[in-house]
Amino acid sequence: MGVGFPELPGHGSGNPEIPHPILSRASLQGCCMITDARVLDPTFVPADVKHRDAEIDALTAALDPILRGEYADPVILHGPAGTGKTCIARYTADRLRDEVPDLDTPYVNCWEDHTRFKTLYRILEDTGQSLTIHRQSTPTDDLLDRLRDADARFVVVLDELDQHEDTGVLYDLYRVRGLSMVLIANRERELFARFDERVASRLRTATSIHFDRYGVTELVGILEDRARWGLAENAVATDQLERIADAAAGDARTALGILRSAARKAVERGHDRITDELVDAAEPAAKAEIQRKNIEKLNPDQQMLYDIIRDNENGIAPRDLYAAYADRVEDPKTERTLRNYLQKMCHYNLIAADGDGRSRTYRSL
DNA sequence: ATTCCACCGGAATAGCGGGATA
DNA sequence: TATCCCGCTATTCCGGTGGAAT
Secondary structure (H helix, E strand, O other), X not given: OOOOOOOOOOOOOOOOOOOOOOOOHHHOOXXXXXXXXXXXXXXXXXXXXXXOHHHHHHHHHHOHHHHXXXXXXXXXXXXXXXXXXXXXXXXXXXXXXXXXXXXEOOEEEOOOOOOXXXXXXXXXXXXXXXXXXXXXXXXXXXXXXXXXXXXXXXXXXXEOHHHXXXXXXXXXXXXXXXXXXXXXXXXXXXXXXXXOHHHHHHHOOOEEXXXXXXXXXXXXXXXXXXXXXXXXXXXXXXHHHHHHHHHHOOOHHHHHHHHHHHHHHHHHOOOOOOOHHHHHHHHHHHHHHHHHHHHHOOOHHHHHHHHHHHHOOOXXXXXXXXXXXXXXXXXXXXXXXXXXXXXXXXXXXOXXXXXXXXXXXXXXX
């Protein structure tokens, strides 16, 4: 399972301005405009995080008891997409690990590991204990016992917690001694509504840190850093970064996606710098790339559903959708299963459901 | 205003597949 | 090899919801 985070350049003692030795120009045929592709990746955690001092301070303060060998109450980071929640959680956890040598800081993306079993497995894996588990019968409770018995100290980051299907896992984790949690979600309110009352009441004592959208100047600052670390000098102009920041509407992930898309296109075409035309083309291109990746994750039945919905540009009623699907597929799934598929596709932002009850229609995005 | 019913989605259950166990 | 176990997906069952029809 290689979804973990690579060791990042500029991390710890390193200087972010020094290009990564392995990934630099040699690996890119012909063109050296992109000097380090990894700093353009949204999961990159810089050694020096900008514009989030207050949030970092608040999170550091909340986790302070860990420095004294105590246990910290949970911390909830919430706010819109691309506002730095994940980045700050990982950054702060790494700083903490510098201070506390025996601390483990496992990271779980609940979108990917959305069952109780997978979440616990990921935590154990991140702390280097999964190999011993693999040999034995491994019911979920065994994983939990293993975690409890591991006489270690953890700060677990649960990212995209609102995507978790079994909220009971939080109750499990609460009962592990020495385990502190950083919880990340888009909307705090809706998060609470999903939890068991026992967990919800304990979460009310949690520290809550809100992340606002970045302003245009903040976003430009972030982009400037990444361009300096990852692109050749003068590869992109400040006014181009401003336009990217503008298009991203406060979402750093989107902004970086646009910049990366423009840079790649420039390399493909053999340019040594990003042109205005490429910037214009990059916004839809970045969106299209995300969509393409999401569509690839669908199984054949889901793809068929998606195709039908996309072919009906004015939207399609559920009845017609089910009928069209059953018509075109060898061994159709039940309608209940289709509804689960449709829900998943809504989550991926591939389709949207308009209206409620009998007036509902589905359309592609 | 009331009834109707297409649709949604929660919960329980069945079946499958793969790894462990005897 | 046969059997058991468990997580995961799909299915079955069903109560709730809110436009549409009356």
